[in-house]
Amino acid sequence: MIVEAxxxxxxxxxxxxxxxxGGGILFVPALVLVLGLSQVDGEATxxxxxxxxxxxxxxxxxxxxxxxxxxGLLMGALAAxxxxxxxxxxxxxxxxxxxxxxxxxxxxxxxxxxxxALVPDxxxxxxxxGS
Amino acid sequence: xxxxxxxxxxxxxxxxxxxxxxxxxxxxxxGMIMVPLLILWLGYDxxxxxxxxLAAIIVISAIGATTQAFYGNLHVDxxxxxxxxAVGGVLLGTWLQQRVSMRVISxxxxxxxxxxxxxxxxx
Numbered sequence: 524m525i526v527e528a529x530x531x532x533x534x535x536x537x538x539x540x541x542x543x544x545g546g547g548i549l550f551v552p553a554l555v556l557v558l559g560l561s562q563v564d565g566e567a568t569x570x571x572x573x574x575x576x577x578x579x580x581x582x583x584x585x586x587x588x589x590x591x592x593x594x595g596l597l598m599g600a601l602a603a604x605x606x607x608x609x610x611x612x613x614x615x616x617x618x619x620x621x622x623x624x625x626x627x628x629x630x631x632x633x634x635x636x637x638x639x640a641l642v643p644d645x646x647x648x649x650x651x652x653g654s
Numbered sequence: 655x656x657x658x659x660x661x662x663x664x665x666x667x668x669x670x671x672x673x674x675x676x677x678x679x680x681x682x683x684x685g686m687i688m689v690p691l692l693i694l695w696l697g698y699d700x701x702x703x704x705x706x707x708l709a710a711i712i713v714i715s716a717i718g719a720t721t722q723a724f725y726g727n728l729h730v731d732x733x734x735x736x737x738x739x740a741v742g743g744v745l746l747g748t749w750l751q752q753r754v755s756m757r758v759i760s761x762x763x764x765x766x767x768x769x770x771x772x773x774x775x776x777x
Contacts, residue, residue, distance in 0.1 A: 525735065532736030536743020538763060541750060542704070545683020545711045546743075550736055552770040556777060558732050566681025567722030568729045570715045572737030573683050577711040579744045589705030591698075594666060597658060598688070598706075599713025602670030602677070606714050609678020610721040622774060625680055629771035632686065636764035640757045 528557045536576055540583070545573040548632055551625060562622045563613055665696060670710065677718050683711035 531553035535546035547569045554565035554572075584590050613621055658666075669691045673684030685707045692703040722728050 528732075528735050529739040532739035533743040533746070534766075535736065536740030536745075537747035537750065538743075539740065540744040540747020542685075542763075544685035544689075544704075544707075545715060546740055547677075547680065547682030548686075548767065549770075550740075551681050552774060553736050554729075554732055556770070556773055558729075558735070560729060560732060564727045564729060566679075567719065567725070567727035568733040569681035570677070570719040570722060571728060571730065571733035572740060573711060573715040574719060575737050576740045576744055577683060577708050577715055579741050580708040580748075581705065581712060583744065583748050584701075584705030584708060587701070587705070589701045590709050591702060591706045592709055593658060594662070595706040595709025596713055597663070598666040598670040598673075599710035599717075600670075601663070601667040602674030602684070602710065602714050603717050605671035605674025606678045606717045607674075607721050609675040610718055610725070611678070612675075613679050613681075614725050614727070621679075626771040626775045628680055628682075629767045629774070633764040633767035633771070636760040636767065640761035640764065643757070 524557060528553050531557060532572070535572075539576050539580055546576050547573055548629065552629075562618055562625065566613060566621070566625075567610075662696075669695070670714075673710070674714055674717075677714050678721070681718075683707075684714055685711060 531549055535549035535553070538544065538549060539546035550569035550572045551565045554560045554568050555562055560568060581590055585592065669688055673687040676682065676687050677684035685704070688707040688710060689703045692698040692706060693700060698706065719728060
């Protein structure tokens with residue numbers, strides 16, 4: 524079980540590195556289905572797991588010159604009210620509503636990924652060649 | 655923040671607020687909201703959008719995790735169990751991104767997400 528959770532964590536990090544997301548879409552199912560947390564506890568703990576991933580991911584992207592650091596950190600700080608509001612909301616919603624909402628999010632993301640898979644790869648940009 | 659105009663601050667506030675609500679509700683970083691909006695609304699290129707989104711996610715996930723801690727929902731040991739291997743995964747992912755077809759990755763990822771959605775609802 525511990526090995527399985529660690530492997531999903533590894534996969535979440537790899538997805539984060541490839542797609543530029545936090546990896547929560549895999550952390551939450553890993554925490555709920557493999558480690559047995561409740562849906563809300565899984566989502567809470569996912570946010571903690573995302574933190575080191577985002578720090579290392581930003582550092583890597585910064586080296587490739589892909590980060591507008593001031594605007595990114597400012598956007599994160601300006602998101603504070605929304606984030607606290609979202610957390611407050613998830614703590615009062617019925618658990619099954621949260622779970623079904625998350626399942627819809629998974630399916631929507633899968634749909635987006637399928638669309639992406641059906642489109643031929645774009646030509647690599649010049650700055651990607653050596654990175 | 656002398657280099658960020660008032661107008662741009664308002665735009666970042668709008669995108670950040672939407673991403674923050676999404677992040678709090680679903681326990682994700684909010685990158686799925688920020689990346690498309692940065693590209694379509696603010697005219698970022700794709701790679702700069704993903705990089706800048708990750709910087710915002712540092713702050714958003716820190717605020718979200720802290721708020722959840724006040725509710726007593728945080729399992730620090732489990733978070734480290736998936737979060738620490740994920741740091742290795744990020745390094746692997748950025749390396750792979752240069753070498754593997756994004757179409758194959760996207761297709762496999764879609765299959766995985768669909769299976770997880772089914773399992774989550776049935777569990």
